[in-house]
Amino acid sequence: MAYETILYEAVDGIARITLNRPEAGHAVNLALAHELLEASINASEDPDVRAVILDASGTVFGFGGDLKYFESQSDRIGACLKETTAYFHAAVSRLHRLNSPVVVAVQGMAAGAGFSLSLIGDIVLAAKSAQFKMAYTAAGLSPDGSSSYFLPRVIGMRRAQELMLTNRTLSAEEAQDWGIVTRVVEDDDLAEEVTKLAAKFAVGPTRAYGGVKRLLASSFQQSVEAQMEDETRTIAELAQTEDGREGLDAFLNKRKPDFKGR
Known part of the structure; x- marks a missing residue:
């Protein structure tokens, strides 16, 4: 099917889900959350899919939630956030529960919901340009997208508290040192390395x-x-x-x- 905010293809056992709102930094709105869920269901239901790549077009991985969109829904912002996170969280759950390994490729900024999405990968490769920032409290909000579940498990409670309360930005190398990232690669090598890894999983058990x-x-x-x-x-x-x-x-x-x- 045709998507407006993501790209989806399944070739040679690999499903590739690409966030595709570069003009908005892949900010998550209702449409993107809904389409991400549809793509994750497609990947989970396709018996030929044995590995999944989650990446983003352009130069950033994701700026987080679409605050302009949510502000435009001010009269029903609570209902809007509940509906958006219902789709977004269901997509995260589907990807997390797949038998197929999920490989996440991060370049540029991964903030807010973008940071949360990077945490759900079984393997996370980051370009040297990548940066990671929770960012939620800077807008007077709290985390979503599973980050309050995964982040303490990945890096420990004290470090999770620091990132969520202070909005400290981590470089790719720091993220690797903390255990958020599996491996850091050169920016020009990211796509090739992610595809190579997914291809190996696609012929595995x-x-x-x-x-x-x-x-x-x-x-x-x-x-x-x-x-x-x-x-x-x-x-x-x-x-x-x-x-x-x-x-x-x-x-x-x-x-x-x-x-x-x-």
């Missing part, structure tokens, strides 16, 4: 990736016994899948596995 993601997602909320029980169930289920059998046979026979994502 997709259901095993999903098992890893689910186990990590629950690891801060369970007892060690409950977590180990989930580990037992997951590895036993995966061993019985087509890819599980293929992986075991390939390992034992010292050959490259041919995973099908099943």
Whole structure:
């Protein structure tokens, strides 16, 4: 389908979701939130999609929420924000729950909701030009887009408090040092490196990736016994899948596995 605020394509097992409001710094309004949800559902329902790239056109990743749009809705701003975040948060949830690994590519500024979106990646590559800033309290607002969930888990409570309360800007290198970013690359190499990584995931054991993601997602909320029980169930289920059998046979026979994502 045709989108107005994003671009979407699925080729060779890779779904690419590109934020595409460069004139507005990819600021999140109702339309972008809705289309992001539709794209995330498309990726989750397409059996051929085994990796997802989330990136943005132009020179920035995202300036956050579209404050001009929200201000224009002043008579119903509360309802507008609830509707927008309903779509936006559902999109984040869909991407987080995918079996397919999500690779996020960040260039330029990632502020507010843009910062939040960068946190949902399983792998986050940042160009050297990238900067990260929470920015919400500068506008008298509080975080959304899952950042109050993911940021403390990624960097710890004290650092999350500092970023959210002071709006400190992190460079790409600082973000990598803090654990927000997986790897920093040259700006000109970002697209190539992200595509290369996604292509590797697209021929990998997709259901095993999903098992890893689910186990990590629950690891801060369970007892060690409950977590180990989930580990037992997951590895036993995966061993019985087509890819599980293929992986075991390939390992034992010292050959490259041919995973099908099943």
